[in-house]
Amino acid sequence: MRDQPDNYGYPRHVLPIIEKAGREWSREEYSSIVAWLFEEPQLRMLLTLCLFSLGSSATPQDAEDIWMEFCEKRLEKVSKLFDPERGSGFWGYLRLCLKREAGHLRKPLERRSDNELGLEETYQTTDGEVEFERASAPEQAPSEQWEFNRLLGELLLKLSPPYREPFILVKLEDRNYEEAAAILGISPGLARIRVHRAIEKLRNNEKLKLYLGMTKETEEEE
Amino acid sequence: MTHKRSRPIQISPQKAQELSKHFRMVTQAPMSAHLSEDQFIGYVTGDLNEEEMLEVDRHIEVCEDCGTQIEHLAANAMAWSASEGKRRIQELRKQALNNLKKQEVLDLSFLGELALQIRSLLLGTNLAHGTVQAATEEKKYFRQSEQWSCYLDIDKRGNYILRISSHDVNLEGTQLRLVSKNWQREITLNRVDPNQVGAKVVLSPEDLTKMPQGQDFSVELIRQGPAPE
Numbered sequence: 001m002r003d004q005p006d007n008y009g010y011p012r013h014v015l016p017i018i019e020k021a022g023r024e025w026s027r028e029e030y031s032s033i034v035a036w037l038f039e040e041p042q043l044r045m046l047l048t049l050c051l052f053s054l055g056s057s058a059t060p061q062d063a064e065d066i067w068m069e070f071c072e073k074r075l076e077k078v079s080k081l082f083d084p085e086r087g088s089g090f091w092g093y094l095r096l097c098l099k100r101e102a103g104h105l106r107k108p109l110e111r112r113s114d115n116e117l118g119l120e121e122t123y124q125t126t127d128g129e130v131e132f133e134r135a136s137a138p139e140q141a142p143s144e145q146w147e148f149n150r151l152l153g154e155l156l157l158k159l160s161p162p163y164r165e166p167f168i169l170v171k172l173e174d175r176n177y178e179e180a181a182a183i184l185g186i187s188p189g190l191a192r193i194r195v196h197r198a199i200e201k202l203r204n205n206e207k208l209k210l211y212l213g214m215t216k217e218t219e220e221e222e
Numbered sequence: 223m224t225h226k227r228s229r230p231i232q233i234s235p236q237k238a239q240e241l242s243k244h245f246r247m248v249t250q251a252p253m254s255a256h257l258s259e260d261q262f263i264g265y266v267t268g269d270l271n272e273e274e275m276l277e278v279d280r281h282i283e284v285c286e287d288c289g290t291q292i293e294h295l296a297a298n299a300m301a302w303s304a305s306e307g308k309r310r311i312q313e314l315r316k317q318a319l320n321n322l323k324k325q326e327v328l329d330l331s332f333l334g335e336l337a338l339q340i341r342s343l344l345l346g347t348n349l350a351h352g353t354v355q356a357a358t359e360e361k362k363y364f365r366q367s368e369q370w371s372c373y374l375d376i377d378k379r380g381n382y383i384l385r386i387s388s389h390d391v392n393l394e395g396t397q398l399r400l401v402s403k404n405w406q407r408e409i410t411l412n413r414v415d416p417n418q419v420g421a422k423v424v425l426s427p428e429d430l431t432k433m434p435q436g437q438d439f440s441v442e443l444i445r446q447g448p449a450p451e
Contacts (some may be wrong), residue, residue: 027334028438029339034322038315041267044302048263060301064314071318101257149238156231168298172237186413189266190296192275196282197289203245204286212246 008091011036018082018090025079033079034071037094049095053102066102074101151211155202166191167198256289257281264306266296284324333398333441336370340384340400341439343374344430380427386411394419401440405432408444 010018014036017029025033036042050063078097082090154162169180170191181191202208234427257278264270265278282289302311372384388411396411400423407429409421433439 016438026438026440031322034318040308040311043311043314044299045263045267045269047302048266049259051298052259052262052295056291058298060298063298064310068314068317072321148242149233149235152233152238152241153231168231171241172231172233179298187296187300188266190300192279193265193282193289193293193296196279197293199283200286200289201242203283207356212242218362 008089010091019084030076030079034075037071046095046098049098050102053099053106055106063102066105067098070098070101148211151207152202155205155208159198161203163194163198163201165203166194170195256285257292261286261293262288262292265292266299280373294351310331322400325443331441336372336398337400337439337441338385339370339372340441343372343384344433344439377424382425382430385420387418389418391417391419393446396446397444399442399444401442402438405429 013032017025018034020029047060047063047067050066051058051060054062056068074097078094082088082093086089088108155170161165165184166180166186169175169183170177175183177188177192177195180195181188184191186194261270261274261278261281265275268279278292282292301307309446367400371387373387375383375385377383391413393411394413396419398409398421400407400409407423407425411419411421414420
């Protein structure tokens with residue numbers, strides 16, 4: 001079975017080289033491919049792939065080291081082995097080889113401690129101050145809603161700051177991910193991930209599940 | 223995280239209602255298979271479209287494993303974003319291009335070496351003035367090779383004479399093709415003295431016009447050693 005060609009958006013000067021049959025790249029062509037791979041968008045993606053393939057214990061430095069080593073020792077060989085006649089795209093082939101290389105160096109996955117406190121533990125700021133104050137519910141609010149407010153407030157108080165802060169900024173204060181990221185000094189992608197991970201952590205709380213009527217008992221009864 | 227909340231958490235009734243609805247929806251959502259490698263990387267590098275991003279959002283709301291993994295990836299990939307990240311990427315690029323240059327010099331094959339020397343001669347500033355007398359042997363500013371010596375001169379008719387020689391007598395009878403943009407010439411290396419093989423190439427002004435300055439110049443092997451009898 002032939003490989004599927006990739007649909008990577010190659011720039012014009014790269015296409016004639018990678019589509020060339022016969023695997024014979026001149027030195028200039030090879031250099032031009034290397035220069036393209038080291039442009040910011042490609043490089044960020046390849047470094048992220050290295051990081052992903054190296055596993056959860058890897059650091060950005062590990063990813064950079066493996067990529068530079070790959071370029072020095074393997075990239076030229078990879079370019080000679082790549083054959084567009086087989087139907088695969090260069091980008092896909094390169095990723096496959098890089099992933100395999102990084103995979104050899106992957107250490108056993110270690111569960112990364114992110115200093116997060118469990119929801120069952122009460123979070124306090126370093127100076128001992130408890131930041132949360134219950135929002136005053138309007139008089140017309142139904143008691144059920146007041147109950148939910150109180151529960152959510154309680155759970156947010158227990159959620160560790162790396163998740164709680166992005167969640168509050170985005171979900172309660174209506175800021176977008178870019179704004180939240182700028183306030184928190186993290187990337188918008190990470191802010192977005194933390195908001196959704198906060199949801200995941202909150203929804204796994206037994207009290208909330210019970211409140212939402214989604215406990216196993218309730219499901220069985222239904 | 224440096225941000226410190228300056229005011230208490232406010233949950234408006236409208237927000238509470240929205241979140242309550244959202245939590246119910248998430249809880250009822252069926253769990254799809256784990257995220258793919260493309261989803262992980264595309265989400266972190268921002269290369270997914272909005273629909274695909276939402277799909278990942280929904281998944282990490284129900285899958286702790288993928289959530290942990292993608293968060294680790296995004297937190298570490300921050301090293302390559304913002305101004306500090308751009309600087310880091312520039313450094314890597316600079317390093318790679320330097321390595322490439324070093325590698326180019328080291329990896330030249332014996333034909334590549336010859337091509338480099340001829341190209342250097344043809345690019346010589348003397349050539350432009352028509353009074354060329356440049357040789358890789360005699361002038362130090364051309365790279366001296368163990369394999370080859372090249373010499374460029376001009377005759378009375380205004381033709382350039384390129385002489386190529388090597389002390390590797392095993393190359394006797396070897397046929398080479400010299401190739402530039404719109405020009406090519408086949409040469410045979412013959413014995414020129416007991417210890418050297420070489421060839422003379424006459425380049426007319428017309429030949430030179432077909433070899434624009436800075437154009438890649440290569441040497442191809444047609445046949446190694448003498449022709450079979």
